[in-house]
Amino acid sequence: MTQNESSENPTIRIWEFFASVKLTVALLLILAVTSIIGTLIPQNESPAAYINAFGENLYRIFLFLNFFDMYRSWWFQLLIILLTINVVVCSWERFPKTWKVVSVKKPKFNVDRFKKEPAKVEFQTEKPIQSLRQDYQSFVCKKFSYCRLEETDKGFVVFGEKGRWTRLGAYIVHVSIIFMLVGSLMGSIYGFEGFVNIPEGETANQIRLRHTNEIYPLDFEIRCDSFSVTFYDTGSPKEYRSSLTILEDDKAVRQKDIIVNDPLKHRGITLYQSSYGSLPSDSLTLRIASAENPSGFNFIKKVKIGESIELPDDKGTFIVHDYTHSAQFGGRSIGAAFAGILNPKEGEPVQVIMPVRFPHFDRMRQGDFVFSVQDYDQIYYTGLQVAYDPGVPVVYIGFILIIVGCFITFFVSHQRICIEVLRSGNSSQVMIAGSSNRNKLGIKNKIEKISEKLQNSHQGDSSVTQMKSMTT
Amino acid sequence: MNSSVILSYTTFVYGMAAFLYIFAFIFKKDFPGKVATWVAAVGLAGNIAGFFLRWIESYQLGFGRIPLSNLYESLVFFAICIAIVYLVIEQKYKNRVMGAFTFPLAFLALAYASLSPNISDRILPLVPALKSNWLIVHVITCFIGYAAFTIAFGVSIMFILRQRPESEHGLLARLPRPKILDELTYRLVLFGFLFLTIGILSGAVWANSAWGRYWGWDPKETWSLITWFVYATLIHARMMRDWSGKRVAWLSIVGFGAMMFTYFGVNLLPGLHSYAATG
Numbered sequence A: 001m002t003q004n005e006s007s008e009n010p011t012i013r014i015w016e017f018f019a020s021v022k023l024t025v026a027l028l029l030i031l032a033v034t035s036i037i038g039t040l041i042p043q044n045e046s047p048a049a050y051i052n053a054f055g056e057n058l059y060r061i062f063l064f065l066n067f068f069d070m071y072r073s074w075w076f077q078l079l080i081i082l083l084t085i086n087v088v089v090c091s092w093e094r095f096p097k098t099w100k101v102v103s104v105k106k107p108k109f110n111v112d113r114f115k116k117e118p119a120k121v122e123f124q125t126e127k128p129i130q131s132l133r134q135d136y137q138s139f140v141c142k143k144f145s146y147c148r149l150e151e152t153d154k155g156f157v158v159f160g161e162k163g164r165w166t167r168l169g170a171y172i173v174h175v176s177i178i179f180m181l182v183g184s185l186m187g188s189i190y191g192f193e194g195f196v197n198i199p200e201g202e203t204a205n206q207i208r209l210r211h212t213n214e215i216y217p218l219d220f221e222i223r224c225d226s227f228s229v230t231f232y233d234t235g236s237p238k239e240y241r242s243s244l245t246i247l248e249d250d251k252a253v254r255q256k257d258i259i260v261n262d263p264l265k266h267r268g269i270t271l272y273q274s275s276y277g278s279l280p281s282d283s284l285t286l287r288i289a290s291a292e293n294p295s296g297f298n299f300i301k302k303v304k305i306g307e308s309i310e311l312p313d314d315k316g317t318f319i320v321h322d323y324t325h326s327a328q329f330g331g332r333s334i335g336a337a338f339a340g341i342l343n344p345k346e347g348e349p350v351q352v353i354m355p356v357r358f359p360h361f362d363r364m365r366q367g368d369f370v371f372s373v374q375d376y377d378q379i380y381y382t383g384l385q386v387a388y389d390p391g392v393p394v395v396y397i398g399f400i401l402i403i404v405g406c407f408i409t410f411f412v413s414h415q416r417i418c419i420e421v422l423r424s425g426n427s428s429q430v431m432i433a434g435s436s437n438r439n440k441l442g443i444k445n446k447i448e449k450i451s452e453k454l455q456n457s458h459q460g461d462s463s464v465t466q467m468k469s470m471t472t
Numbered sequence B: 001m002n003s004s005v006i007l008s009y010t011t012f013v014y015g016m017a018a019f020l021y022i023f024a025f026i027f028k029k030d031f032p033g034k035v036a037t038w039v040a041a042v043g044l045a046g047n048i049a050g051f052f053l054r055w056i057e058s059y060q061l062g063f064g065r066i067p068l069s070n071l072y073e074s075l076v077f078f079a080i081c082i083a084i085v086y087l088v089i090e091q092k093y094k095n096r097v098m099g100a101f102t103f104p105l106a107f108l109a110l111a112y113a114s115l116s117p118n119i120s121d122r123i124l125p126l127v128p129a130l131k132s133n134w135l136i137v138h139v140i141t142c143f144i145g146y147a148a149f150t151i152a153f154g155v156s157i158m159f160i161l162r163q164r165p166e167s168e169h170g171l172l173a174r175l176p177r178p179k180i181l182d183e184l185t186y187r188l189v190l191f192g193f194l195f196l197t198i199g200i201l202s203g204a205v206w207a208n209s210a211w212g213r214y215w216g217w218d219p220k221e222t223w224s225l226i227t228w229f230v231y232a233t234l235i236h237a238r239m240m241r242d243w244s245g246k247r248v249a250w251l252s253i254v255g256f257g258a259m260m261f262t263y264f265g266v267n268l269l270p271g272l273h274s275y276a277a278t279g
């Protein structure tokens, strides 16, 4: 930028350093390259896992460089701060000049400059200059937010322009970055993130924080009235749903069913459906059928886990000893299941699996009896993610600004047009030229379209058409 | 006929179009080029038909949802976006030579979806975390951006080839002038950058509604940000007069590499979750 005249004064030197787009390019590239590190090294794992993976020496070096929590390390944060200073200084430096351009009330136009534009069309028309004046002026005034007619010695000129303000687009983008960074800073200073598991029917008034594992008290209570999970036929989960009630001073103040992607917000704190599990069920209704004649004899009994029951016909004893929420069979999940041990009168004890959803499962064992679960009391707990982030609205404003700003800077331009009409005998000589601060090809097409339109509008008049074919 | 079959035929049609574009370029013939445009348009129609048929099929299976939720479906949509962006540019710039360098990428996207044994075309229902309108916005905008970057990549390759002195004669002289290619790369990058920005941010809004955090430095997020940094570098680099178009073209190629890694490579990194993050 202003390198050749850079001053001896160190403050000015520092200012110039931060005002340069070269620094922007360098910082953006450094950020791109260093960000890779944290994707190659899994973040925030235990020291043991790292020592195992990298060895003691590499571990020490990586630890020193903060590679295991690198996006929050001092040097990565420093890069982001430098980029922020860069964007602030750079915009600050340039804004006055841009503002001067943008805030002009009576823009200057220079016909000779327009004549050098690549986006230029010239044609001749038979219409007298007086009739064109009105048409062209109203055309330009309709299409451009600013228009002006000036008389010249040999005719007139119409100027028009629009989108001067779009030169501010890049500043909107840069301001949006500041919004996002301030918002995320607010989140990390004032916000928290934690989780809590609440069994159905129970209430919680504190959570455990994610990073520090500390207990954090809430000033309200969350009751989980019920939790349900539904599945597709394929066995994959369809919906997790928790019915929650918020209590303040033992009074219910809010009730809402939450699902993933539809959280509950109370006093700025948001509760997200994040996981679930089931508490070990302590009893079930067991069904024991004869293997030879399943429809024949059926033995139904309510049992507790760990309780031993006598089998019919003096065939031995059976104990249900375990419950798992998601059992595996042949590498596939078969859902909730109870496990029991059959102690026959003769022979070795046998393990029996009773998946809740597959009552015929135990037939595969080909024993004398088929054990299955008729019914059981399932108690779930819901796993809630609890987050408070006062920076989110600020960050979201940044999101909107960056999208709007990028759209304006990329696709809306400051366009200027000049139509010069000169008297030449009975006919008129017309020059249409335009300029744009970006998208040169677009303005060229636009000028061509405009000139076609203006020429066609003359065609109502038959003499013009004739003259045109004569002149071309 | 089901959607997978239509899409397999479409792959073949895209292959034909790509072949014709290359043929027309190498043998300096106009007619095969014109045919290529029509074949490409037919392929695009088939691609779009396959997309919508798959959508209908998901309703017939009882869990209707827009087909944008796994690698196969995203590739199908990616191919649609590439073909549309290419055909629009072909019309605007009235130049078919670009087809030889960019249309094969649409073919490759669809061929990878249809032919790779690792990619399942089964229509599966959505897990709870993926049921979000933000996710739909996220996927659509990301892939529009990706398509623009993909075409920009092809154009940048053309720029680098065309920019060398020996390209004044022979085959490469048929490429558009470097100035036009440079301008086109930049415009495509601006277009892609806007959509990538919307894509990343709508992904952040989705993550916030699903998990209560809009940014978590998850490798996929980080790689999309890396891609974004590279293209932001390109946008600023072009403002510095001493940076030639060549360096901008290289940045566009590097950006494309980062984008491809965000799309495919992230799953290869250690200890991560896959395309369909469930949380």
Ligand code: HEM
Pocket: A018, A019, A020, A021, A024, A083, A084, A086, A087, A088, A090, A091, A094, A098, A167, A170, A173, A174, A177, A406, A409, A410, B232, B235, B236, B239
């Ligand atoms: C990640 C952060 C950044 C993003 C996404 C960003 C984005 C943009 C965009 C979209 C433009 C408009 C480009 C155009 O005119 O086509 C722009 C222009 C510009 N940016 Fe940035 N920028 C960032 C950071 C910076 C920083 C740190 C600086 C500091 C020097 C900077 C300096 C400029 C300048 C000088 C312009 C030209 C302004 C003008 O033409 O009026 N940018 N930026």
